Amino acid sequence: MKVVDNGEKIADARGILWDLDNTLYPLTPNFSNHFNARLADVAREWGVDLPHAELVALAEKSMRDYGYSGRIFIERFGFDRAALHHRIHEVADETLLSGTAELADHLEHLTLDHAIITHGSYDWACRVLNHIGLDRWFPAHRIHALETFDFHRKSESRRPFEQGLKSLGLNGCQVMMVEDTLHNLKVPHEMGMTTVLVTQGELPPRDLPGYVDIVCDDALAFVKMVRALKEGLS
Template sequence: MQAVLFDLDNTLYPAERDIFSLIDVRINRYMEEVVAIDPADVDGLRRRYWEDYGATLQGLIRYHGVDPEDYLNYVHAVDVSSKLSLDLALRQTLSNLRLPSYVFTNGSRCHVDRVVTALGLDGLFAGVFDIRTAAYQPKPNPGPYQQILDELELSGEQCIMVEDQLQNLKMAKEFGMKTVLVGSGCSLAPRCDYVDAQLERSADIGELVDDWLRA
């Protein structure tokens, strides 16, 4: 194994921090005020775009001619420090991890930077792969996974994927990655053969990585 790929939101920090509630408000506002979509249609469109493309952004690009950079800058302009604080346990884990760590997220680089800084993790990631990695195609589309492997010059079997979303781990497993589900628990996880391990929080991953490296 040569690399650990960490999702960002609800993976590096607990879902209970609810950062997405801040972003959610700005997505709706962008659709209503910038794209001029009728407020009554916003929720339905968002559900449709998530089901069809994995992200609201792809539907807005395809059907509304939205500039993806304008969208990303707008929706991620939130004060994450109001909900996040230094995570010394996670910092120690990443500092001692025997493999290089990367962020792999459907968010933007500016959002990554804000979250990483708020958690006190600056300088601990070897790189960041954001929504721009494969022309704004989000996980679980295969494009960004393949692009990351190409850029790192690694095979899927050489990577560990750490995520809170089962569908993203399923795709990671299709590429041959070791998969770790992070969170307070998913009732489906024990029946998912594409989940190799489950942890309450990312800070607990050090011992698991050591075990896999020794195996």
């Protein structure tokens, strides 16, 4: 675990912006396989006459190469980006995901406000939060999905973070941004936020860029640390 400033930034924080997928809960190979299979189903539904297994392989390659399973489908088959975004999240099954009651218990004891910034769809975020038992900390106006910030990517634009901060009524120096994708932390760090990389048990890069302030195994480890620091100062 890496922590800057002896935890001072954490202790002073008043809110948290969270990524959703593979941050508030872990993605598993089983779910990734399911998601790619559903993407192949959608492609065939939309008229692509290729074997299902070949379409799954394309989704896997797209994820490896671009970090987004649908990109090759948009570029090769001309799928509308927004339509694919909504359709794939409609057919994905959130009940395959698992949360932890312990995370909810620790969130209960934090006097912080929370918001979501996700590249998933709004409907998907609502379904997932409900399924993993965290919906009570994320009211509707604090769930920010890719379509609600006009498909601006977190790695390239301040727009998603500005929207999230506005919903919290806070400025960057009062907020922590928790995310599993390294390059998505560069912009919030530039905006003054304390940045937290969640690794889901994987080893972080040996040479972490300076825009990463904190590294934790998962959301539970991070929230436990925040709670311990804040209670230690009270």
